[in-house]
Amino acid sequence: MTERGVYTVIEGSDGVGKSSVVQYLAKRNRVERGVRTFTVEEPDSIRDEHGTTLVPIAEILRTTIKAKEFGRSALTNVLLFNASRRENLLQGIEPALAAGIDVFGARNFESTTVYQGFAEGWDIEEIWRMVLEATSEAYMHPDHTFVLDLPEEERCLRLAIRDSKTHLDTFESRPTDFQVKVNDGYRTLADLRGYPIISASPNIEIVGHEIWQYIHGQNAA
Numbered sequence: 453m454t455e456r457g458v459y460t461v462i463e464g465s466d467g468v469g470k471s472s473v474v475q476y477l478a479k480r481n482r483v484e485r486g487v488r489t490f491t492v493e494e495p496d497s498i499r500d501e502h503g504t505t506l507v508p509i510a511e512i513l514r515t516t517i518k519a520k521e522f523g524r525s526a527l528t529n530v531l532l533f534n535a536s537r538r539e540n541l542l543q544g545i546e547p548a549l550a551a552g553i554d555v556f557g558a559r560n561f562e563s564t565t566v567y568q569g570f571a572e573g574w575d576i577e578e579i580w581r582m583v584l585e586a587t588s589e590a591y592m593h594p595d596h597t598f599v600l601d602l603p604e605e606e607r608c609l610r611l612a613i614r615d616s617k618t619h620l621d622t623f624e625s626r627p628t629d630f631q632v633k634v635n636d637g638y639r640t641l642a643d644l645r646g647y648p649i650i651s652a653s654p655n656i657e658i659v660g661h662e663i664w665q666y667i668h669g670q671n672a673a
């Protein structure tokens with residue numbers, strides 16, 4: 453019987469380095485361990501090792517979600533994110549894990565908890581109930597979850613550099629008090645659920661290696 457793949461999630465605010473860490477870990481997993489590895493950066497589609505989109509509807513939903521010209525309530529955001537992750541799970545993540553493919557993901561239901569719950573004020577219990585209805589216990593309990601943490605000034609600097617050529621999306625353009633709730637929300641959630649909080653300040657090799665050691669070393673999370 454094929455051994456099930458390992459699902460690892462990196463969480464944290466916009467611009468802390470989730471995507472960079474996911475790409476670092478996926479590459480290292482392929483090169484050092486020779487394991488087939490996919491990546492998913494919610495709310496985008498899961499992608500294979502060539503960067504090919506496996507769930508086109510998730511990619512389409514992401515465009516709608518990020519369009520700040522379309523006003524919407526917190527509940528609509530919960531529904532949109534859950535629609536995207538349901539299809540990603542059913543068409544991409546679950547079949548990959550069942551086939552023995554490892555999956556590294558940026559964001560999971562903690563993002564909805566923090567952004568739509570702690571920051572936008574939608575009921576947390578209700579969010580968890582709705583995520584579970586759209587997904588599964590396995591989705592809500594990945595093998596590993598890590599939260600990246602970065603001082604607010606460093607985070608803003610990274611976002612400014614990354615997005616200098618593009619425009620800020622629906623969530624990135626929220627006012628500072630929204631962002632404070634997001635940052636605090638991640639720390640609260642990590643404490644509550646026992647997720648390791650990783651400092652995202654050092655360079656990507658150091659941040660990525662620390663998480664790699666958690667996964668494969670003695671500090672297994």
Ligand SMILES: Nc1ncnc2c1ncn2[C@@H]1O[C@H](COP(=O)(O)OP(=O)(O)O)[C@@H](O)[C@H]1O
Binds near residue numbers: 464465652659
């Ligand atoms: N450890 C790091 N040190 C310096 N810059 C980083 C580091 N990690 C990511 N970056 C840069 O910061 C920006 C945001 O990183 P990204 O991975 O896109 O964050 P996220 O996925 O959390 O939004 C990118 O320009 C990226 O190259």
Ligand SMILES: Cc1cn([C@H]2C[C@H](O)[C@@H](COP(=O)(O)OP(=O)(O)O)O2)c(=O)[nH]c1=O
Binds near residue numbers: 465624
């Ligand atoms: C998955 C998810 C994302 N979001 C937000 C966080 C981001 O601001 C935005 C996705 O933007 P994206 O650019 O894909 O992520 P990032 O900025 O981390 O690279 O959607 C939620 O509000 N709730 C959710 O459940």
